[in-house]
């Protein structure tokens with residue numbers, strides 16, 4: 265008997281950690297209890313993107329979106345919606361600041377403005393079932409390539425599409441393939457870069473978790489184009505769910521003869537092996553990554569020669585990012601012109617961004633290139649929580665830079681981001697508001713890169729340490745006249761003198777925050793003031809005695825026992841005991857706790 | 865199944881497409897059975913069962929079956945709405961197993977509205 269309803273429950277990493285497998289079990293149990301097991305199918309999908317609302321589930325064909333589900337909700341949900349046909353309003357999504365829930369997934373702002381290519385199958389297939397992928401035209405592109413196209417045709421198609429690398433650099437993919445295909449040496453190798461080291465970025469993990477076959481098929485097409493028969497997926501071992509889904513996918517594809525020898529009976533051979541990395545940021549850099557696969561110390565090396573000429577074991581190697589690969593099958597099926605019609609002059613197609621920080625709708629979004637920041641942050645992201653003012657967005661992780669609020673109308677593409685001192689990077693977006701300190705943000709990223717520098721180049725290793733020391737000094741209130749200029753000079757020198765992208769880009773977060781928020785740095789240095797009230801050494805908490813009712817709430821909550829006072833008498837904070845955690849400020853019902861900053 | 869050739873791939877694709885049609889948001893025909901408490905007590909479950917049975921083996925007809933709550937016309941339950949792509953929805957009332965079978969075969973499969981069982985054609989709201 266055919267099912268009348270499919271329940272698409274998200275089992276991406278975020279929803280799994282919120283209990284989506286328990287919910288699945290409970291759903292199946294309740295469905296059986298009502299005798300509906302032949303009518304209603306529970307389908308586990310990969311990440312559906314709206315991670316902040318997890319666990320999420322979409323009911324098809326009704327297109328109803330449920331969120332923040334718990335096992336306790338399930339008996340009611342099954343009885344009301346699936347037995348009686350009455351969708352349960354309280355489990356639907358209500359946009360921030362509004363009162364009525366939006367039942368239909370296609371009418372929720374977060375999903376509405378997205379355009380899916382790389383994530384085209386998210387939420388629509390079970391990533392552990394190859395047939396589900398095939399039912400969405402999966403492996404049709406490789407069938408077309410093997411039966412009707414030459415290597416040159418494929419390369420031409422990808423070149424015409426305008427696809428550029430999604431791993432950060434934005435290098436034209438078709439051109440990269442062409443260079444590798446023209447290399448005379450043999451054998452050739454294909455690598456998928458799934459190292460994903462940017463803090464806060466998880467688009468590659470999500471693509472693999474929700475649609476692993478799209479990456480495999482992309483690699484097959486690339487292999488055919490350049491003439492490779494062996495491929496590797498380099499993935500960090502911290503991604504167990506993605507690795508397991510990829511293993512299942514490779515096994516299923518091999519069983520169907522979509523990997524191995526004589527693929528689809530077309531005389532082409534290709535195999536894929538998974539290589540697990542230990543999660544060092546520098547291992548995402550292509551030459552380090554190749555060293556890591558070879559089993560030698562994962563340090564970068566000078567380029568040229570580029571991997572396309574001399575890569576893995578000295579052989580021509582084509583390396584692309586997960587998201588880049590996932591785009592490829594769709595370009596072959598829909599055509600280069602279709603892909604090139606989306607986006608801006610030089611940036612075609614879409615980009616997946618992880619939207620995190622001070623934003624209402626945290627999650628993963630895929631948007632057409634050229635969409636404005638405003639659309640991403642307000643229409644999709646639902647704006648800033650608590651009615652706070654938007655300050656800027658840090659794009660591109662530790663290699664990127666901050667785009668200030670004055671650039672909200674900026675169309676997001678490779679070129680425009682570089683123009684404002686940021687970069688696409690792998691697509692991490694950290695949204696900041698008035699309560700974010702820009703010196704602190706810069707310091708956070710520099711701490712990361714300083715930690716992750718492989719140490720080969722002095723400029724990167726010692727330069728990042730020197731910059732971090734200055735930044736720490738500034739946020740501790742010990743900044744000196746001339747520190748800003750010193751940071752700028754060091755930054756430029758590190759960029760010039762480092763061998764790989766890690767060193768060449770690590771000063772960006774500092775340089776861009778100085779460029780756009782110099783006054784904030786100056787306030788820290790000259791007035792010993794942190795305008796956002798973040799840098800602890802520069803702030804103090806005080807209780808305003810006129811407002812304090814002596815309710816004792818703050819003194820009870822203070823973890824340092826720094827607040828004293830009699831009941832119904834104004835309380836005081838002992839500054840020598842205070843650890844500046846801000847709990848008193850948060851709990852006070854009378855706004856009697858003040859934060860002060862600056863020379864007192 | 866062993867190693868596939870291009871034809872096998874296409875066959876799987878067609879088969880899965882039909883089975884998963886209801887995820888795609890587009891079907892040739894959509895049947896909604898109203899399953900409020902009133903509908904259920906008037907026999908909506910039976911109507912649903914008949915439809916599920918009728919649909920068996922007819923995957924190629926691109927039909928999706930869904931439920932909704934009470935349609936607000938409890939005295940005429942069981943009710944169902946049939947919506948063919950590009951056509952206004954048709955509401956059927958006072959259904960029995962025989963009636964829904966006829967509606968399925970005539971209207972859903974062949975596009976002929978069974979006017980004698982129809983309550984209204986088109987939506988009560990302005991579109």
Ligand SMILES: Cc1cc2nc3c(=O)[nH]c(=O)nc-3n(C[C@H](O)[C@H](O)[C@H](O)COP(=O)(O)O)c2cc1C
Nearest residue numbers: 429430431457460461548549550584585588765766
């Ligand atoms: C320090 C550093 C880290 C990198 N990390 C990644 C990464 O995690 N994933 C990735 O795809 N590319 C990363 N890259 C970029 C790769 O070197 C390479 O350009 C990319 O994998 C090429 O694929 P694409 O053309 O499809 O973007 C990193 C580069 C640098 C310098």
